[in-house]
Amino acid sequence: MTELVNHPYDSLAVGETAELRRLCTAEDLIVFANASGNHNPMHLPQHDPDGDGRSDAVAPGMWVASLISAVLGNILPGAGTLYRSQTLIFHDRAQAGDELIARVTVREKLPEGVVALETEVSRVADGATLLTGRAEVVAPQALITFHAHELPGLVVRRHLHFDALLERVEGLPPLPTAVVAPEEENSLGGALLARQCNIIEPILFGDRALIEAAAAALGESLDGVAIVDVAGHARAANAAVDAVASGQARALMKGHLHTDELLRAVLRKENGLRTGRRLTHVFVVDIPGVSHPMLVTDAAINIAPDLRTKVDIVQNAIDLAISIGIAVPKVGVLSAVETVNPDIPSSVDAALLSKMNERGQITGGVVDGPLAMDNAVSIAAARTKGIGGAVAGHAEVLVAPNLDAGNMLAKQLTFIGGAEAAGVVLGAACPIILTSRADGEKARLVSCAVAAAHWARLAGVTAAPAARAAQ
Known part of the structure; x- marks a missing residue:
């Protein structure tokens, strides 16, 4: 001092x-x-x-x-x-x-x-x-x-990582996106905002009268926006999935309907969007004061995932992290402890996932676990507990042991930590943009940007040269 x-x-x-x-x-x-x-x-x-x-x-x-x-x-x-x-x-x-x-x-x-x-x-x-x-x-x-005593710290709530994600998709062609039941102001407003920013080209599936009423309440024009008039959420979801399956759309976006109604259409046996992986949800979180975006998974779909499901949860998150610019994602598999305890199943799963990564069964990133939350994100905590390796203290992807823990973690970061969170579902034949009524404009916009970046990487599409030079 x-x-x-x-x-x-x-x-x-x-x-x-x-x-x-x-x-x-x-x-x-x-x-x-x-x-x-x-x-x-x-x-x-x-x-x-x-x-x-x-x-x-x-x-x-x-x-x-x-x-x-x-x-x-x-x-x-x-x-x-x-x-x-x-x-x-x-x-x-x-x-x-x-x-x-x-x-x-x-x-x-x-x-x-x-x-x-x-x-x-x-x-x-x-x-x-x-x-x-x-x-x-x-x-x-x-x-x-x-x-010279240290004053109480100040954290400026800037979301620079989200700004960088929005810049990343500049110059990409707008992603044709089937928006399901955007029949109230929040869900429609997010889709129209992303259209104004040239991130997506929405195709609206739902009750035309309700969609037009929502647009009127927002003071927005629907000129040039395609609307497929379908009554009922189940029918709208099926019609939107049909549009993706036929190539008319390249992504799905949840509107004013329950998530399970949308996913039921995605997972239908006939003309659905199944792949060889489980559907998993990833929050991309911009935390003020943290030098990189943080991914939290799974916080919205898989309630009590077994080891097989966790493999897909980890692999999907790695793939998405690469899509948003993290070259070799560092994945921390969370538990209550940082040592394997046979009485704590999440610690055993974490160790197995780490070993599967070492053996090439999970690829593209570095996976380590079990890690407690403190030594996953704090270099000081990791050093104090004698935990080495590339991930401890540097984790960019946090894998929760179950939905309860993941959801609580993501909500704590946003509502207490001042973070913004964008949500995407992976594992289907296209990215699925999942937003909440509590999301602000920027979170909705970045959810679309994350989906666009992921689709562009998988499709081999790059931004226009002029846009890249401007960045």
Whole structure:
């Protein structure tokens, strides 16, 4: 822990100087916007208020100026210092990604313990002066030694991995998608939003009157959108599956119907969409502060999967992870413990899945287990417990022992951890986009993007060259 010592008034000398370096990050700008209430889009990443085709992310002048107060409060004069005045002249702007130096120099000792200091902030890369000014502060009278205590942490709820997934599907042809019973606003709105973003080309199966009423409630036009008028959810699901089986559509999307009604049509013996694998569900989760997307499986379909089903759960998740850009997915098979305990079936299954991966029965990723949740995702926890390997502390895919655990994990991440989650069902002849009424717009949009990325990889379709170059 860093020990800091202040400079009382009597010990200060004219000409004495101190400085701090600070990297300006996009997260700094978001935190400042929230703390100050200044939501000017010029200062926020991923906004383009001047229309020049790029994010400005200009650091607010007062954020730059606040770096001076860090030098005054931490170093010179240090702990116990209080502002009386500060003048500022701005000469240039800082942006996210710039490394800055804030510097103060004692220029005059005034009566009543007041000190005048010259203040300056410059940019490291080119030496440009960003601001100059003069501060007058009441300096501390007594020597204070203190430790730089760690403040409570802040996590900025940005979903950068979802943004990257949306960029990944730019330039792909829109995925023809049979949307089943989009007969209320949420389910129809998600499909139309994905169409506006050129991710899918929806074909709507359901009651035309209800679909049109939902569109009217949304204030959206259905011009150019194909509608297949089918009364009843079972009939709509069967008609949508027929469209996939015939090649008219390449994906399914759940609308306002129960999941089991949709899957019953998918699994029908005649003209269904069965393959050699079990249907399994994967949540793709964007967790603020985590450096990679996280996949959680199975949280929606298989209630108490046996070992044979877990093989398909793991393989489907690996395949999807590769589709969204994880070259060699690291799969942590979860249990309550990280050692094999014959009395805990999930630990035995995890060990067998790990061995099956070693023997080439599960391919494309690295599988390890059993792992408890802490040592699957925390490097520190894995080291403390002496667990090595490529997966421990670095897991990108989390395989739950059963649906209860998987569903609770995914919901905790979203409703407590501030994550966004996109849902897709795999194992059928096409990806199945599964969204919830509780999902926000971005989660619905990314569910479509994940399905599009997966279909494109399996079909060997790549983004247009111009789109890839733009990324």
